[in-house]
Amino acid sequence: MNSNKRGKILVVGTLLGLVMYISFVQAETMDITNCSSGITNVLISTDELTIMTTDVKGITRDNLDSKIFDNMTYHCVGLFKVMGGKRYGTTNCKFMSPDGDFFVVEASYGPEGGTAPFLHGTGKFKGITGNCVTKPITSGKPIVPGTTQGCARVTGNYELKK
Secondary structure: OOHHHHHHHHHHHHHHHHHHHHHHHHOEEEEEEEEEEEEEEEEEEOOOEEEEEEEEEEEEEEOOOOOOOOOOEEEEEEEEEEEOOEEEEEEEEEEEOOOOOEEEEEEEEEOOEEEEEEEEEOHHHOOOEEEEEEEEEEEOOOOOOOEEEEEEEEEEEEEOOO
16 A cells, blocks of 8 residues: 555544544533422322323532533423333423523433433523433422422433534
8 A cells, every 4th residue: 555545544544533532522421410399280090000290390400510500490391100100201391501591301211210312402502412311319208289399310411512
């Protein structure tokens, strides 16, 4: 192989390596704690099946030094079913930062927690991509019938468009 071809291969290989490296380093880690309170509306409740909607509002605490998700408020609406003592469902959530920029996730839940890809964002969150995992930390006894209170830990990765 002549040196001109080797040089081109080296340049292409280096560029591909840089692109892969840049893509890798742009992904950021998230680790937040969400605490919320809300209303549950039960459609049906039997020993075998419960179906309900939820409408919760809460606030986040960012557990990392970046604090990009700190003090965000959020609103989630969801549909859940409980079968065999296990909870399944889907929620759509809007998270808003103190400056008004927001992003939306759609979480799918199973008995062990949920996964939530980013769907949309505005301002500094415009073009956000990634996925997070949520695991319940605590859930208190409802202070008022028809309500829910609890906290969850959310971890994952996200990328913001530059």
